[in-house]
Amino acid sequence: MILNTPRRALRVRRGAFKLLRRGRNVLCVAASCLLITSGAADALNARLANGQVVTVNSSAELQTTVRLLLANGMRDDARRLVRAFEPGHPDHAVRVAYVDGLAAAAEGNDVEAVRIFRNILAQRPELDLVRVQLVGAMARLDLDDGARAQAERLVAAGVDDKLDGQLSGLLRQLDANRPLTFRGYLSFLPSTNVNNGTDRSTVAIGPVAGVIPDDERRKSGLGIALGGQVAFRHQMTPSNAFIAALDGRVERFPTIDRTNTTGQLSLGVEHRLPRGKALFRLLTGLAHQDGDRTYRYDGLSIETNTRIGDSWRLYFGPEYRQETYDRTRGEDGSTFDLPVQLDRFAGPDSFVRFIAGATFGRKRLDRFSFDEARLGLGYYREMPMGFSGYAEVIAARRTYHDDFPGISDPRRDERLSFGVTVTKRDLVVAGFAPQVSLRATRTRSNAAFHDTTKTDLDIRLVKEF
Numbered sequence: 001m002i003l004n005t006p007r008r009a010l011r012v013r014r015g016a017f018k019l020l021r022r023g024r025n026v027l028c029v030a031a032s033c034l035l036i037t038s039g040a041a042d043a044l045n046a047r048l049a050n051g052q053v054v055t056v057n058s059s060a061e062l063q064t065t066v067r068l069l070l071a072n073g074m075r076d077d078a079r080r081l082v083r084a085f086e087p088g089h090p091d092h093a094v095r096v097a098y099v100d101g102l103a104a105a106a107e108g109n110d111v112e113a114v115r116i117f118r119n120i121l122a123q124r125p126e127l128d129l130v131r132v133q134l135v136g137a138m139a140r141l142d143l144d145d146g147a148r149a150q151a152e153r154l155v156a157a158g159v160d161d162k163l164d165g166q167l168s169g170l171l172r173q174l175d176a177n178r179p180l181t182f183r184g185y186l187s188f189l190p191s192t193n194v195n196n197g198t199d200r201s202t203v204a205i206g207p208v209a210g211v212i213p214d215d216e217r218r219k220s221g222l223g224i225a226l227g228g229q230v231a232f233r234h235q236m237t238p239s240n241a242f243i244a245a246l247d248g249r250v251e252r253f254p255t256i257d258r259t260n261t262t263g264q265l266s267l268g269v270e271h272r273l274p275r276g277k278a279l280f281r282l283l284t285g286l287a288h289q290d291g292d293r294t295y296r297y298d299g300l301s302i303e304t305n306t307r308i309g310d311s312w313r314l315y316f317g318p319e320y321r322q323e324t325y326d327r328t329r330g331e332d333g334s335t336f337d338l339p340v341q342l343d344r345f346a347g348p349d350s351f352v353r354f355i356a357g358a359t360f361g362r363k364r365l366d367r368f369s370f371d372e373a374r375l376g377l378g379y380y381r382e383m384p385m386g387f388s389g390y391a392e393v394i395a396a397r398r399t400y401h402d403d404f405p406g407i408s409d410p411r412r413d414e415r416l417s418f419g420v421t422v423t424k425r426d427l428v429v430a431g432f433a434p435q436v437s438l439r440a441t442r443t444r445s446n447a448a449f450h451d452t453t454k455t456d457l458d459i460r461l462v463k464e465f
Contacts, residue, residue, distance in 0.1 A: 056081070082099040094120060100116055101116035117131075119426060123384050125384070152171070156345050159348060178233075183228060189253075198449055224251070225250065228248060240272075242269055245264075249263075261287065264283060264285035266283050282298075283298065294326050314340075314342050320335070331364070335361045355376030356375055369401040373396065390421045393419075395417075396413075397415075399411075411445065413443055435460055438456070441455075
């Protein structure tokens with residue numbers, strides 16, 4: 001077999017290899033889709049098989065030829081061809097790496113393929129076809145969490161429509177392959193306010209100013225959290241699955257000698273919608289502080305994730321809880337939460353999130369009953385050098401129904417929260433990548449004990465990248 005790349009082929013139009021980028025003709029996986037007709041692909045395949053001279057005049061023909069070489073087991077020829085074609089082109093290094101990744105996958109070396117595709121995306125996160133190949137290689141290695149995270153972003157960005165639903169099918173296969181799953185994490189939690197204390201030194205009790213005790217004042221420190229989830233999934237019908245999950249978390253704060261534990265059991269049914277899914281769940285949970293139960297609840301929730309148009313995703317998750325507070329029985333009652341998130345995807349590597357919500361609490365004592373409204377904005381972006389970042393800001397106002405003790409007015413809280421999460425995608429240790437989350441929250445309240453300032457860090461290793 002002879003491959004000929006004449007000098008005129010080295011001077012084809014710049015940017016012709018933009019096939020890797022998002023566009024109308026992007027993301028075809030089969031050779032017959034790659035910007036030439038299936039008949040032309042068959043003819044080219046015949047010439048390769050007969051050892052005839054093949055002239056590559058454009059990047060579209062380059063990619064088609066590479067695909068056919070790989071399909072015929074001629075991986076070294078594919079590598080040599082891509083290295084010889086337009087070595088001065090700005091995308092030459094990306095082309096070479098991409099073909100090396102395809103060749104590694106064709107050889108069954110998906111570990112190397114994942115490494116190569118991740119390295120490409122670390123510098124060029126806008127290359128959707130590379131992300132598609134990464135999903136396939138990760139799925140073959142049973143790296144289900146990472147494959148799911150990438151595939152869900154591709155689906156939400158409309159890429160799956162160009163692949164005839166292949167990614168949606170992969171997500172269903174991932175669910176079927178793992179009926180029982182376990183996820184765990186270990187986090188370090190530096191905080192400027194480990195006890196949710198106030199910066200104020202006095203509190204008004206009618207006309208008298210009282211001194212706030214030291215144990216109610218803000219304290220900084222380092223916490224450690226250990227958490228996990230065990231989940232079971234049983235596919236009852238093609239559209240419906242039974243899901244049971246047990247979640248737990250333990251937090252330890254040596255500075256204040258406090259241990260917090262929380263747990264939740266949920267049972268539900270997931271229903272697949274034409275463009276998303278809905279999850280109906282029954283919930284029960286509790287919380288302990290230093291071994292004593294402080295909180296218990298039973299409830300239900302309905303979570304929906306739905307695609308709207310080509311690049312929008314809507315999340316709506318109303319949840320109702322019937323609650324018991326063991327230390328403050330006046331707070332016993334119900335809470336109804338209505339969170340809404342609307343994501344606008346520019347591609348799998350970025351989206352803008354519009355955040356809204358309302359929460360209503362109806363308690364045994366009206367001074368604990370409240371209404372809350374919130375609005376926010378978030379932005380996710382994968383950047384060069386292997387960094388991913390998500391930032392959000394949320395403003396909320398909560399008003400209570402009856403006078404708060406000591407101030408002769410209902411309590412009012414105004415909360416402003418800013419959060420940012422950064423993941424280093426190309427620094428992988430045993431399948432995990434480091435992630436750092438920071439959240440700063442300022443709550444202004446006319447009730448002194450609830451007027452707080454807090455900045456938290458969460459440092460952990462994650463697999464969803």
